[in-house]
Amino acid sequence: DTGFSGDGKVTTGFGGGSDLGQAVTVQPDGKIIVAGQTGTGGNNFGVVRYNADGTLDSTFNGSGTVDTAIGTSTDDRAAAIALHLDGRITVAGTSTTGGNHQLAMARYTSTGTLDTRLNLTNTLGGSVGHTEGGSVTVLDSDAVLFDAELHATNYSGATLTLQRNGGANAQDLYSATGTLVTLDPGSNNLVVDGVTIGSVTTNANGTLFFRALDPVGWGLWKSDGTPAGTVLVKRHPFPIGIVTNIDGAVLYVSDGVQGGDGNELWRSDGTAAGTTLVKAFAPGTEGGAMR
Numbered sequence: 001d002t003g004f005s006g007d008g009k010v011t012t013g014f015g016g017g018s019d020l021g022q023a024v025t026v027q028p029d030g031k032i033i034v035a036g037q038t039g040t041g042g043n044n045f046g047v048v049r050y051n052a053d054g055t056l057d058s059t060f061n062g063s064g065t066v067d068t069a070i071g072t073s074t075d076d077r078a079a080a081i082a083l084h085l086d087g088r089i090t091v092a093g094t095s096t097t098g099g100n101h102q103l104a105m106a107r108y109t110s111t112g113t114l115d116t117r118l119n120l121t122n123t124l125g126g127s128v129g130h131t132e133g134g135s136v137t138v139l140d141s142d143a144v145l146f147d148a149e150l151h152a153t154n155y156s157g158a159t160l161t162l163q164r165n166g167g168a169n170a171q172d173l174y175s176a177t178g179t180l181v182t183l184d185p186g187s188n189n190l191v192v193d194g195v196t197i198g199s200v201t202t203n204a205n206g207t208l209f210f211r212a213l214d215p216v217g218w219g220l221w222k223s224d225g226t227p228a229g230t231v232l233v234k235r236h237p238f239p240i241g242i243v244t245n246i247d248g249a250v251l252y253v254s255d256g257v258q259g260g261d262g263n264e265l266w267r268s269d270g271t272a273a274g275t276t277l278v279k280a281f282a283p284g285t286e287g288g289a290m291r
Helices: 148-152
Strands: 020-026 032-038 044-050 065-068 075-083 089-097 100-108 190-192 195-198 207-214 217-223 231-236 244-246 249-255 263-268 276-280
Touching: 032 089, 044 089, 044 100, 217 249, 231 263
Parallel strands: 020 075, 044 075
Antiparallel strands: 020 032, 032 044, 032 075, 044 065, 075 089, 089 100, 190 195, 207 217, 217 231, 244 249, 249 263, 263 276
């Protein structure tokens, strides 16, 4: 086919010795991917992507080629290719260390960079220490939250909930740093490193609302992430249920004023005057608990 590289043939070297093609596949857009072994670094995974006319695809790793060493192996060889619907590319083969062959796999993005989302594990956890009145404590400076089922498709419609173990405390302040954007329900997007992975439901109009029990009693609190901006909205004499945000309105359940008067549904706009009773369930009885 003279429409392919002018004479129907093409050779591509990685500049380190003998190179070997082991597998080939064609993308839906006509681009051609070849995987195998390079002669560089004691033999590595080699992947090349060509345009339909046989020229190297410069949108793939900037050069059309990618050379990947698998760990400290002295002999890596790719032998199979699989394409994902979202354009990612998985290459499988063998890796030899100490004379033993092991199964090896690498996954690339559609632009030819290694997909660091492969082999993710949840890292949030462990223990941290904090001195009361001391400096800010970083819970985890590089947390990774991974869901295998969502990752297999996408994170569309997912939500992330941050909750203090043991219940909220009026002295707790949370803020976003690093690649996590400000938790802003106005945009309704949870963005990490420029990628929208879900929606924000923990804030209302840019403010975090939570219930807390202090020495005086239960109360609805709000915080903008600063000590001065963490204030009591309304005091309740009896326990408050989970606080939720629905379309920007803060709703929560509290036991009745007399304790045995059933549950009450409350709504708040973040001010004492704007925190009002929506409905009292079975007032005057003990059978009005919300379920």
